[in-house]
Amino acid sequence: MVKIRLSRFGSTHNPHYRIVVTDSRRPRDGGYIENLGHYDPRKTSENFLKVDAERAAYWLAQGAQPTNTARRLLKSQGVKVA
Numbered sequence: 784m785v786k787i788r789l790s791r792f793g794s795t796h797n798p799h800y801r802i803v804v805t806d807s808r809r810p811r812d813g814g815y816i817e818n819l820g821h822y823d824p825r826k827t828s829e830n831f832l833k834v835d836a837e838r839a840a841y842w843l844a845q846g847a848q849p850t851n852t853a854r855r856l857l858k859s860q861g862v863k864v865a
Contacts, residue, residue, distance in 0.1 A: 784806075784807045784848060785804060785806060785807070785816070785842070785845070785846065785847040785848070786804070786805060786807045786847060786848050786849070786850060787802065787803070787804055787819065787839065787842060787843070787847050787848070787849040787850070787853045787857070788802075788803065788805065788811075788849070788850045788852075788853050789801070789802060789803075789822065789850070789852060789853060790803045790805070790811060790812050790815060791811065791812055792812070797825070798823075798824060798825070799822070799823050800821065800823075800824070801815075801818050801820070801821055801822075802818070802819045802820045802821065802822060802834060802839075802856065802857075803815035803816070803817065803818050803819065804816045804817045804819060804842050804847055817838065817842070819834055819835050819838055819839050819842070820832070820833045820834035820835055820839075821833055822856055832856060832859070832860065834856065834860040834862065836857075836860055836861060836862050839857055839860075839862045840862055840863065843862070843863075843864060843865070849864060
C-alpha cells in the first residue's frame with residue numbers, strides 16, 4: 784500500500800520531517816517515491832510547514848493513505864482528505 788507519512792531528518796533534539804509518499808513496507812527513513820513538503824514541529828521559522836497541495840491531491844486520488852499526522856497537516860494546508 785502507498786502511504787503519505789512523515790520521514791524524520793535533522794539532528795538530535797532538533798527534529799524536522801519530510802512529508803513523503805512511500806510504500807508502507809519501507810522503513811520510516813528509507814527511500815520514498817516523492818517528497819511532498821516539509822514540517823518543523825518546533826516552529827523555529829515562519830515557514831515551518833510547506834506542502835505541495837497539487838501533488839498531495841494527486842496521490843490521494845491514486846489511493847495513497849495518509850497517516851493521522853500527515854492527514855492533519857494536509858488538512859491544515861487546505862488539501863481535501865477523505
